[in-house]
Amino acid sequence: MLELQGITAGYERGNPVVRDARLTVAAGESVGLLGPSGCGKSTLARVAALLHRPDAGNVVLDGTRVRGWRHRAPRSQRTAIGVVFQQPRLSADPRLRLRDLIAEPLRANGRRREAASRVAELSETVGLGDELLDRRPHEVSDGQLQRACLARALVLRPHWLVCDEMTAMLDASTTAALVAVVEDYRASQGAGLLTVGHDRVLLERWCDRTVRWQDVAAPHTARTAEL
Secondary structure (H helix, E strand, O other): OEEEEEEEEEOOOOOEEEEEEEEEEOOOOEEEEEOOOOOOHHHHHHHHOOOOOOOEEEEEEOOEEOOOOHHHOOHHHHOOEEEEOOOHHHHOOOOOOHHHHHHHHHHHOOOHHHHHHHHHHHHHHHOOOHHHOOOOHHHOOHHHHHHHHHHHHHOOOOOEEEEEOOOOOOOHHHHHHHHHHHHHHHHHHOOEEEEEEOOHHHHHHHOOEEEEHHHOOOOOOOOOOOO
């Protein structure tokens, strides 16, 4: 179980963008968090992925409270969660070839020997041809780069996957392809999925359960568009 318990978080002291958010994702479950732009759902996704320390509240993984964030999180918790962001060009090191981008988490965790086989396996899974793997981010399309970023998120075989508007910048065919990859991974690995977005139709088709932002977090003063 991935549990977000009373999460309050923001980027300026005394000005949280998320207040008292509560959400659970069971193992193997796909949960969609539906909310308008600017409501704070991406911040909550970063907290769930252990990338942003909340001001208050707890993240609990399989009954164990998370006590460290980013590189300070215990390796067992840090590697249990994969994350895919909305804008792949902001989350990919422009200096790396795509094969090195995909392998980056393995190398960071001392598992270099697995890199070649996992990159070959996952590039095929996400639909990246061999000719693309030696290119750098500026040499491929947004859709191709997002395929590589999804492969990177899966390379450590995480128990949980957090997708922050993963398909927002993609065309319909690429969206369908990447959603299928995520669903196949979830089915085969029993992984839990938290995906956030504002496309109600996509989330309701994709997820086992869809929850609205206003049912997850307390209201705050930021102006957001109505769904």
